[in-house]
Amino acid sequence: MSGRLKGRLIGLGVTGSIAAYKAVELLRLLTAAGADVVVMLSPSATRFVGPLSFAALSRHPVETEVLDLLPDGRIGHIVIADSADAIVVAPATAHFLGAMANGLAGDVVTATCLASSAPVVVAPAMDGDMWTHPATVANAARLREFGYHVVPPGAGPLASGQSGTGRLAELPSIVDVVVAAVAGRAIRQADPAARPPLAADRPREADLVGRRMVGTAGGTREPIDPVRFIGNRSSGKMGVAVARAALDRGASVTLIAAAVEGAPPEGAHLVRVETTAELQAALRRDVIDADPPPDALVMAAAVADFTPLQPADEKIHRGVSLTLELVPTPDLLAEVAGTVNPPVAGADRRPPVLVGFAAETGGLERAAEKLRAKGVDLLVANDVAEAGSGFGTDTNRVVILDRAGAQEALPLLTKREVADRLLDRVARALDARDAAGQTEAMQESTKARGAEVHR
Ligand code: CTP
Numbered sequence: 001m002s003g004r005l006k007g008r009l010i011g012l013g014v015t016g017s018i019a020a021y022k023a024v025e026l027l028r029l030l031t032a033a034g035a036d037v038v039v040m041l042s043p044s045a046t047r048f049v050g051p052l053s054f055a056a057l058s059r060h061p062v063e064t065e066v067l068d069l070l071p072d073g074r075i076g077h078i079v080i081a082d083s084a085d086a087i088v089v090a091p092a093t094a095h096f097l098g099a100m101a102n103g104l105a106g107d108v109v110t111a112t113c114l115a116s117s118a119p120v121v122v123a124p125a126m127d128g129d130m131w132t133h134p135a136t137v138a139n140a141a142r143l144r145e146f147g148y149h150v151v152p153p154g155a156g157p158l159a160s161g162q163s164g165t166g167r168l169a170e171l172p173s174i175v176d177v178v179v180a181a182v183a184g185r186a187i188r189q190a191d192p193a194a195r196p197p198l199a200a201d202r203p204r205e206a207d208l209v210g211r212r213m214v215g216t217a218g219g220t221r222e223p224i225d226p227v228r229f230i231g232n233r234s235s236g237k238m239g240v241a242v243a244r245a246a247l248d249r250g251a252s253v254t255l256i257a258a259a260v261e262g263a264p265p266e267g268a269h270l271v272r273v274e275t276t277a278e279l280q281a282a283l284r285r286d287v288i289d290a291d292p293p294p295d296a297l298v299m300a301a302a303v304a305d306f307t308p309l310q311p312a313d314e315k316i317h318r319g320v321s322l323t324l325e326l327v328p329t330p331d332l333l334a335e336v337a338g339t340v341n342p343p344v345a346g347a348d349r350r351p352p353v354l355v356g357f358a359a360e361t362g363g364l365e366r367a368a369e370k371l372r373a374k375g376v377d378l379l380v381a382n383d384v385a386e387a388g389s390g391f392g393t394d395t396n397r398v399v400i401l402d403r404a405g406a407q408e409a410l411p412l413l414t415k416r417e418v419a420d421r422l423l424d425r426v427a428r429a430l431d432a433r434d435a436a437g438q439t440e441a442m443q444e445s446t447k448a449r450g451a452e453v454h455r
Contacts, residue, residue, distance in 0.1 A: 004179045006034030007187050009195055011084035011118070013109035014054075016044025017091040018159040019125040019168040024053050026090055026171050031057065033175060038080055038196045039063070042096070042107040060196050066108045070197055072394075077108050079196050081116035083189035085182045089113070090151075091125035091168045094136050100148075101139035118188065119181035123151040123174050128164025149177050192395045192412060204420050207427045209250030212294040214286050214352075215243045215268075216301035218260035220276045224324060225312040232302045233391040236260025238357070238415050239300030243268050245419040246298075249427070254294070256282045258301050261392070276304050276329040283332055287352065288339045296353040296426050299333045299376075337375030350437060353377050353429045355422065361385040364399055371401050378402050378425055380418075400425060 010030050014023040023039075030037045039054040040063040051062035063076045070076050080087075089096060089109060096109065100122075105111040113120050122143055130136055131153060140150050151169045158166050189195055217239020221229040236257065243255040244265040255268040258279060264270050271286065273279045279301060287297050306326035316322065333356050340351045354376040358367045360383055367381035382398040384390040389397045389412070396418045400408045402425070410421055 003034045004175075005030060005182070007190065008035045008085040008182055009083055009187075009189065010035045010037045010178060011040060011080045011087040011112055011116075012037050012054075012058075013040045013042070013087060013089040013092075013096075013112065014045040014049065015042040015089065015091060015093045015096045015109055016048060017093050017125045017168070018048065019091040020045050020048035022168055022171060023049065023090060024057065026088075026174060027054060027057050029171055029175050030088075030178070033179070036060075036195065038084070040077070040080065040108045040112055042109045044093070044095075045109075055199055059199050061199055063108045063112075063196075066105070066111045072197065076196065077112040078115055079194075081112045081118070083195045084112075084116065084118045085185065085188050086119045086121060086178050087113055087116055088121040088123070088174065088178050090121075090123035090174055092122045094124070094126045094130045094133075094139075097122070097124060097136060097139040097143060101142040119147070119149065119185075121149045121151060121174065121177050121181055123169050124153050124166075125168035126153070126166050127160050128158060128162060128166045131164075131166045149181055151177050191393070193393045198395070198414055198417075204245075204249050204423070206248075206250035208246055208423065208430075211246075211251045211296065211427075211430060212254075212292075213243075213246045213251045213296045213298065213426075214254045214256065214283075214294045215239055215246065215298045216256045216258070216279065216283075217243065218258035219302040220258045220279055220304045221274050222276065222304045222307040222329075223311040224308050225314065225316045227315050230304060230306070230308070230326075231259060232304065234259070234302035235262075235392040236300075237262070237392070237394065238396065238418070239298070240265060241415040241419040242298050242300055242422065245416060245423055249423060251295075254286050256286065256301070276307060276332070279303065280330065280332050280335070283336055287336055293340060293350075294352050295350075295430055296355065297336060298355040298422070298426070299336075300357050300380075302359065303332055304329055331374065333376060334374045341375055350433055353426050353433070355380065355426065358382070359384045367399065367401055368405070368407075371403070377429060378422070380422060 014020050027037050037058045038060040039058050054062045099110050105114045151174050154167045154169055155165045156167045157163050218236030219232040219234035221231045223229050243253050246253050247267045253268040256271045258273050271282050273282050307329050309325040309327045337354055355378045356374050356376040358370050358379055358381040364381045371379040379401045380398050382389050395412055396415050397412045398410055
């Protein structure tokens with residue numbers, strides 16, 4: 001039955017038994033039941049199965065080393081321990097049972113179990129005599145005392161050539177035990193940013209060499225007085241990710257940064273702005289009046305929609321109440337679109353590809369209208385109220401709308417991957433623009449030659 005583990009994060013620990021290959025199929029079954037699965041391999045498991053199939057199927061990097069840190073500096077097994085709704089160890093070796101029974105955390109699988117308060121399901125697989133050895137029997141009993149769910153192995157032919165009890169339990173029955181173990185419990189960590197990271201993003205080709213891109217990022221701040229401002233929750237991460245991705249693909253990038261968290265990307269020409277008015281001036285200089293104009297403008301900044309009519313010159317002192325009069329700010333993107341589209345002057349001034357962002361709450365119905373009203377080529381819409389998709393997160397779920405009316409709904413991705421998917425579209429649009437420009441130029445020259453002949 002699908003959906004039984006919807007929204008759950010399951011940590012799948014694989015230890016070094018010949019049955020380790022079956023864990024790939026178990027991963028598939030857990031995923032088919034709706035779970036987000038992250039895999040941990042003990043060092044001996046890696047001698048039976050490689051991490052690649054697990055990484056490809058789970059979309060998470062596989063944890064193999066207890067001492068390795070995640071790329072973002074977090075401790076991998078602690079992230080899994082704290083965010084998994086359940087941990088399932090399948091196959092579990094006699095060594096795992098012994099180590100766990102004694103609280104020995106020498107590898108990533110035992111360390112994760114020891115660090116976690118999530119339910120643990122253990123499916124042993126081993127030689128029949130190992131399973132019936134008093135040590136193993138005692139260890140399995142000890143794990144049951146911890147509250148672990150031990151799924152007993154089945155009987156049948158074993159890897160040793162003998163027949164006996166020790167075969168990994170049937171995979172659907174392991175899934176059933178996992179489902180029962182999490183039933184009635186709240187999802188521990190719905191925010192993808194608190195879960196293990198998604199698999200490394202696919203590197204792109206240098207398809208923006210020779211292109212100039214202007215990007216904006218972060219939230220503008222509108223002064224109330226010299227010490228206070230009206231701001232917004234934008235972290236600037238999306239705009240910075242676009243700038244970084246464009247640089248990696250060979251573009252030269254001007255990043256107009258309002259309030260952004262963290263370091264701006266190295267290699268970008270950085271223009272710092274604070275207010276909407278400063279952002280407007282920067283856009284006029286670097287896009288509208290720039291000669292030649294940039295090839296693309298990606299407007300990820302969260303621009304204030306209102307600004308105080310008259311910011312006070314001096315700090316406003318504490319009083320009974322305060323009424324601020326706010327006036328709307330100009331729509332900067334619409335202003336750029338209105339000026340560069342159609343081009344201001346000269347046939348060689350090709351209009352930049354314009355990309356807007358639309359932060360919505362509760363549905364994306366208004367996005368198509370925004371694309372039209374702002375006169376942009378692409379609009380990246382996201383529902384900021386959705387978990388993992390809002391301000392300050394490292395992930396985003398977006399829909400890319402284009403002028404032709406098409407909508408491309410992307411899955412939950414890292415902001416970097418969203419940036420690359422967007423730049424895939426921008427690169428295609430620029431190639432199409434160049435091709436159209438060449439056809440036009442050829443037609444012009446044919447016409448001119450025709451006129452020459454008739455003279
Ligand atoms: N934007 C802009 N100038 C503004 C406000 C927004 O250029 N004064 C840009 C943003 O950078 C973004 C796009 O317009 O690329 C959409 O921003 P959003 O806040 O979603 O839309 P608004 O135009 O502000 O419309 P509303 O507040 O009604 O949703």
